[in-house]
Amino acid sequence: MDTAEPRARRRDAAATREALLNAxxxxxxxxxxxxxxxxxxAALAGVNQALVYRxxxxxxxxFAEAAGRGLDAxxxxxxxxxxxxxxRELLDRALDVGAEHPxxxxxxxxxxxxxxxxxxxxxxxxxxxxEQLAPRxxxxxxxxxxxxxxxxxxxIAVLRGKVGTRALTTADRDAIAGYVDRIAAxxxx
Amino acid sequence: MDTAEPRARRRDAAATREALLNAxxxxxxxxxxxxxxxxxxAALAGVNQALVYRxxxxxxxxFAEAAGRGLDAxxxxxxxxxxxxxxRELLDRALDVGAEHPxxxxxxxxxxxxxxxxxxxxxxxxxxxxEQLAPRxxxxxxxxxxxxxxxxxxxIAVLRGKVGTRALTTADRDAIAGYVDRIAAxxxx
DNA sequence: GAACTAAGTCAACGAGCGACTACTTATCCG
DNA sequence: CGGATAAGTAGTCGCTCGTTGACTTAGTTC
Numbered sequence: 417m418d419t420a421e422p423r424a425r426r427r428d429a430a431a432t433r434e435a436l437l438n439a440x441x442x443x444x445x446x447x448x449x450x451x452x453x454x455x456x457x458a459a460l461a462g463v464n465q466a467l468v469y470r471x472x473x474x475x476x477x478x479f480a481e482a483a484g485r486g487l488d489a490x491x492x493x494x495x496x497x498x499x500x501x502x503x504r505e506l507l508d509r510a511l512d513v514g515a516e517h518p519x520x521x522x523x524x525x526x527x528x529x530x531x532x533x534x535x536x537x538x539x540x541x542x543x544x545x546x547e548q549l550a551p552r553x554x555x556x557x558x559x560x561x562x563x564x565x566x567x568x569x570x571x572i573a574v575l576r577g578k579v580g581t582r583a584l585t586t587a588d589r590d591a592i593a594g595y596v597d598r599i600a601a602x603x604x605x
Numbered sequence: 606m607d608t609a610e611p612r613a614r615r616r617d618a619a620a621t622r623e624a625l626l627n628a629x630x631x632x633x634x635x636x637x638x639x640x641x642x643x644x645x646x647a648a649l650a651g652v653n654q655a656l657v658y659r660x661x662x663x664x665x666x667x668f669a670e671a672a673g674r675g676l677d678a679x680x681x682x683x684x685x686x687x688x689x690x691x692x693r694e695l696l697d698r699a700l701d702v703g704a705e706h707p708x709x710x711x712x713x714x715x716x717x718x719x720x721x722x723x724x725x726x727x728x729x730x731x732x733x734x735x736e737q738l739a740p741r742x743x744x745x746x747x748x749x750x751x752x753x754x755x756x757x758x759x760x761i762a763v764l765r766g767k768v769g770t771r772a773l774t775t776a777d778r779d780a781i782a783g784y785v786d787r788i789a790a791x792x793x794x
Numbered sequence: 795g796a797a798c799t800a801a802g803t804c805a806a807c808g809a810g811c812g813a814c815t816a817c818t819t820a821t822c823c824g
Numbered sequence: 825c826g827g828a829t830a831a832g833t834a835g836t837c838g839c840t841c842g843t844t845g846a847c848t849t850a851g852t853t854c
Contacts, residue, residue, distance in 0.1 A: 427801050427850060448718040450639035453841060464803055466844085475842065526718040528767050529637040538768045546772060557780065559772035563764060564784055567773065571760025575752060578717050579727045583735060583748035584756065591746065595753055598791045603784065616820060616831050642811060653833055655814080664812065 433471045435461040440482035445523020449479050449530040476532055483533050486520040487540040494549040494562075502549075503565070503600035504593050510573040511589060522577035525570055541566055554605060561603040568599055622660045624650040627706075629671035634712020638668050638719040665721055672722050675709040676729040683738040683751075691738075692754070692789035693782050699762040700778060711766035714759055730755055742793060750792045757788055 439460035443452040454475050458465035472478035489509055497505050510521045528534045541563070550562040572592065576584040584592070628649035632641040643664050647654040661667035678698055686694050699710045717723045730752070739751040761781065765773040773781070 429801065432801080446718065448637060448639060450637065451718060454843085455841085464801095465842095466804080467802065469843065470801080523718075525763060525768070526715055528763070529635065529640060529712075529715040534768060538770055541764070541768065541770050546770070550772075557772075557776075557784075560776045560780065561784065563770050563772040564761070564781075564788075566770070567760035567764045568757055568788070569760070570763060571756035571758070572753070574714060574717070574759060574763070575730070575756045579714070579723060579730065581727055581730050581735070581752050581755070583739075583746075583752045587746075587749045591749065592753075595746075595750065595792065599753075599757070599788050602787045602791070618831065621831080643813085644811080653831095654812095655834085656832070658813065659831080 429471070432461075432463055432467060435463055436468060436471060436478065437482050437485060440478050441485055441520065444479055444482055444527050444533075445520055448527040449475075449533060452479075454478075479530075480532055480536060483524060483527070483536045484540070487524070487537070487544075490540065490544040491548065494544040499552065499604045502604065503569075503596045506565070506569045507572065507593055507596050508589070510569050511576065521570065522573040525574055526578050565600055565603050568596065572596070618660070621650075621652055621656060624652055625657060625660060625667065626671050626674060629667050630674055630706055630709065633668055633671055633716050633722075634706070634709055637716040638664075638722060641668075643667075668719075669721055669725060672713060672716070672725045673729070675706060676713070676726070676733075679729065679733040680737065683733040688741065688793045691793065692758075692785045695754070695758045696761065696782055696785050697778070699758050700765065710759065711762040714763055715767050744794065754789055754792050757785065761785070 436457060439457045440452075443456055443460060446452075454468045455465050457478070458468060468475065468478055472481065490506070493502065493505055493509065512520065524533065524537050528537055545562040545566045546559045549565070550558040553561060555561075572584065575581050576592075625646060628646045629641075632645055632649060635641075643657045644654050646667070647657060657664065657667055661670065679695070682691065682694055682698065701709065713722065713726050717726055734751040734755045735748045738754070739747040742750060744750075761773065764770050765781075
């Protein structure tokens with residue numbers, strides 16, 4: 417909707433590249449790599465299909481770059497957010513409160529049947545949770561406990577944002593956050 | 606590997622149908638619906654591609670039936686297993702201890718960018734957790750708490766079985782189960 | 795305003811896809 | 825044994841895919 421400007425844009429390489437990336441992100445989350453054609457992406461971006469190859473070289477490189485976008489936020493959060501606030505902030509982010517792109521995390525996870533997407537997601541999760549959150553914890557199994565927090569957030573994001581099971585979909589975010597806080601209390605210390 | 610018998614099978618409609626379903630299940634978990642062709646399925650099953658249409662009518666119907674397989678076990682578990690044992694049993698099932706098909710749950714979840722798969726998964730999860738587990742709980746938010754348990758199991762299955770983050774992949778199952786039990790204690794009562 | 799370059803367009807290719815049909819072969823019943 | 829019927833095969837249709845290269849147009853520089 418907002419990625420396809422009504423052709424008002426003048427010749428602008430950077431803007432065209434960005435429009436392709438945004439369109440790729442949206443369609444990647446909705447239909448995965450194999451389920452999205454370069455023609456679909458170009459159409460949503462309001463751009464000629466051949467420009468995918470001018471700016472990215474291949475479909476795979478376009479999606480690899482698109483997948484990386486939006487997971488950057490987790491990095492700064494796991495590094496800086498006070499442990500007591502972290503579960504709620506991760507949850508808000510995963511549930512995309514007011515984000516421009518709907519449910520990027522759940523979209524990426526359901527796109528993880530593609531090798532390249534899988535690699536991007538793994539790398540980002542390990543960086544945020546193993547390398548930044550785990551060292552802030554104390555006690556045994558620090559990396560495992562950090563990844564278990566990631567798993568909880570991921571599971572909720574997927575069931576609510578993608579699968580759409582009824583209780584998680586209709587529950588308000590505060591109710592979910594209450595339980596997540598109690599779960600996280602058994603993992604973060 | 607084991608779904609493609611070395612052509613020893615005699616003419617047997619039921620066995621051919623079953624071989625197609627098993628092959629479809631494996632490839633669905635690995636590459637999703639759009640990432641798998643009917644020719645791929647037939648080749649893995651050791652069977653002619655046209656038989657997909659003889660026995661299932663369409664690619665979509667084949668995958669719909671294949672997706673349903675293997676989620677049946679959750680049904681009986683959420684109905685009958687003592688609450689104290691349930692988390693461990695769900696986890697074992699999700700992590701596929703000695704199962705013939707690797708990680709079916711995580712495979713199905715990552716195939717959930719397809720509408721039809723999404724519907725099958727949602728229906729199965731709601732049946733097992735909302736309709737069978739939730740009524741066995743007491744207190745507020747019974748369905749939400751039941752679905753949160755599903756989310757935890759799902760998240761772990763996806764990160765360990767599909768994304769492959771390092772701590773969850775290398776941790777032994779007992780260590781994970783210990784934390785899952787403590788998490789579940791905040792949800793099941 | 796002409797020359798140059800960057801941005802965007804167009805049409806086509808080979809390959810693979812889902813789907814279908816007409817044909818051949820094995821198996822079983824009388 | 826011999827025909828009927830179910831099981832399996834081979835080939836093909838129309839279409840979409842990713843990718844490419846030759847082309848046109850817009851914007852900038854002298």
